[in-house]
Amino acid sequence: AQTVTQSQPEMSVQEAETVTLSCTYDTSENNYYLFWYKQPPSRQMILVIRQEAYKQQNATENRFSVNFQKAAKSFSLKISDSQLGDTAMYFCAFMKPASTNSGGGADGLTFGKGTHLIIQP
């Protein structure tokens, strides 16, 4: 079974600063997907960024980027020029690739416990 660990329950930074959220995971799979989701007070889970394990290049989406270290099983999220709207719970998640046993398709996400990020004005 996969496990995902987020070691920072809460972080607080000033607006416009850069912040890095940590995530480590444990798996015996060689190919998989990793995601960061954001959950603001509205509670909707919003995809921030995704990374395919077979890609060495780190994913970036505007102010959001990841540092994917496959050998270390580490997947941190960097938020540059942080904004007040970035205040939210951030969840790191792991997903296995298509399973031959189930005829195709992945069987869901395994989440970390989340990091509550607070951006101070």
Place this chain on the structure above:
Amino acid sequence: EAGVTQSPTHLIKTRGQQATLRCSPISGHTSVYWYQQALGLGLQFLLWYDEGEERNRGNFPPRFSGRQFPNYSSELNVNALELEDSALYLCASRSDRVPGNTIYFGEGSWLTVV
């Protein structure tokens, strides 16, 4: 394009009753997932449906069940409700045609058991 939609937004039930939650996936998505987000317990995988069949379930008792309809919408049923079933229930959908197998979430249904 409409996202994943869930209903009802809020539901209050009495212990022992049954609750039914509904989910419509993004158009073209055939996989539907249900997750429970209880206070202090994080996000737990409940059920996965694909092409009308249950593909996998998480570590939940059999009173948590559901189904997927021919139009790929889904419902989650919770029988014999217990106080600890109070949680946010999130539905998500996925398509094999979308790169990265990304799972997209709805806004959730709040279930309160009193």
